[in-house]
Amino acid sequence: MLVGCNRLSDLVIGTVRTQSSDSLVTDSASSATAFACGNASGGRLGPIGVDDNGIPVASILEAAHLSGLRTGLVVTTRLSHATPACKTVDYVLNGYFIMIEASLLAYIKQYIDSHPDTHLLSAADHECGGLTLEDGYNPTALQGANHTFEYLGQLFGDYKGNKGAYLKDKLLPMYGLLDVSSDNIEALVKIAQDRGVGALGVAAGNLLASEAGLHWSTEGHTAADVVLYGYANKDALRAMKDLIGRNINNNDIPLYIEEVLGLSLADTTRALRKDGVDWVGRRDELHLVKRAGKARARGHDH
Structure with a gap:
């Protein structure tokens, strides 16, 4: 504020x-x-x-x-x-x-x-981005996001243990994502491995946007x-x-x-x-x- x-x-x-x-x-x-x-x-x-x-x-x-x-x-x-x-x-x-x-x-x-x-x-x-609102728009879903994924991505990159568990139990809750499925966790880890932490942040942001009823028409x-x-x-x-x-x-x-x-x-x-x-x-x-x-x-x- x-x-x-x-x-x-x-x-x-x-x-x-x-x-x-x-x-x-x-x-x-x-x-x-x-x-x-x-x-x-x-x-x-x-x-x-x-x-x-x-x-x-x-x-x-x-x-x-x-x-x-x-x-x-x-x-x-x-x-x-x-x-x-x-x-x-x-x-x-x-x-x-x-x-x-x-x-x-x-x-x-x-x-x-x-x-x-x-x-x-x-x-x-x-x-x-081309931000639009979908049916079921729920901005309260964004209230749990207390950190940027730039910061969380640094933590993810530095962590040497089980990346999937760390992402699910520690990082994503700080981003407002509390109940991410095992399939999505596996997909997020693979994105990070194949395309880097920046792409992981985009994917996590899309998950959060979906919960809030937000839609981005482009990444450009x-x-x-x-x-x-x-x-x-x-x-x-x-x-x-x-x-x-x-x-x-x-x-x-x-x-x-x-x-x-x-x-x-x-x-x-x-x-x-x-x-x-x-x-x-x-x-x-x-x-x-x-x-x-x-x-x-x-x-x-x-």
């Missing part, structure tokens, strides 16, 4: 459309470019930080840095992953611009309450809009809602940050290109990458 906030929904100010320039279902690279650079690019599995012609475009982080702000980037994955550029959470404070992936909004909200010159924006780069990206969370002091929050408190495009978010901080993405992009763009790679090579990515995407069940 958010401290000083009854519900996470209290921070909702709008929704975000996530499509790329040529596909309703975006790739992480395209959505990262939109979120970071204010530029809608296309191509499933395409390159990051360039427009549709393969020419580099500057990010809001670069614009903040060149304007004299101190900048930072905190991620839960490798820095070369597309998503960090997409900045799941942004906030600005006293001459800082910080992008934090997968942060806890409660702590940032507390900080803003005591530092009213700070703004918070949070949105996913795309929706995953979807075209659904995502929620936009925002927070600031009273006057700034009103201005934020006036500017972006509705259904917006993903590339509108850095344009809002640009306006609030008095930055110029256009000037930063010109500076980025001033010595030429040959270092990016040939555009025909980028188009080959994009075409190959589209071919792979067409054959993928996501």
Whole structure:
């Protein structure tokens, strides 16, 4: 629960459309470019930080840095992953611009309450899963899940004894699954052996979802809009809602940050290109990458 906030929904100010320039279902690279650079690019599995012609475009982080702000980037994955550029959470404070992936909004909200010159924006780069409710929807089945399967998977991987018994008697009850059949336990252990702990987590999640009456249409990206969370002091929050408190495009978010901080993405992009763009790679090579990515995407069940 958010401290000083009854519900996470209290921070909702709008929704975000996530499509790329040529596909309703975006790739992480395209959505990262939109979120970071204010530029809608296309191509499933395409390159990051360039427009549709393969020419580099500057990010809001670069614009903040060149304007004299101190900048930072905190991620839960490798820095070369597309998503960090997409900045799941942004906030600005006293001459800082910080992008934090997968942060806890409660702590940032507390900080803003005591530092009213700070703004918070949070949105996913795309929706995953395609969540729907089935007949017999029962959210109380989720109450017993007290740990993520990322944590439980680490315990499972480290355990040296009888994996099936450990899974049934120790781990799955902490995940809210209290009465899993022997056949399902055997199947889960085999999934872990054949495909790894990550696949085990997906399978266990599907069992829990089934008990709760939830259904996921895919394990990949979807075209659904995502929620936009925002927070600031009273006057700034009103201005934020006036500017972006509705259904917006993903590339509108850095344009809002640009306006609030008095930055110029256009000037930063010109500076980025001033010595030429040959270092990016040939555009025909980028188009080959994009075409190959589209071919792979067409054959993928996501």
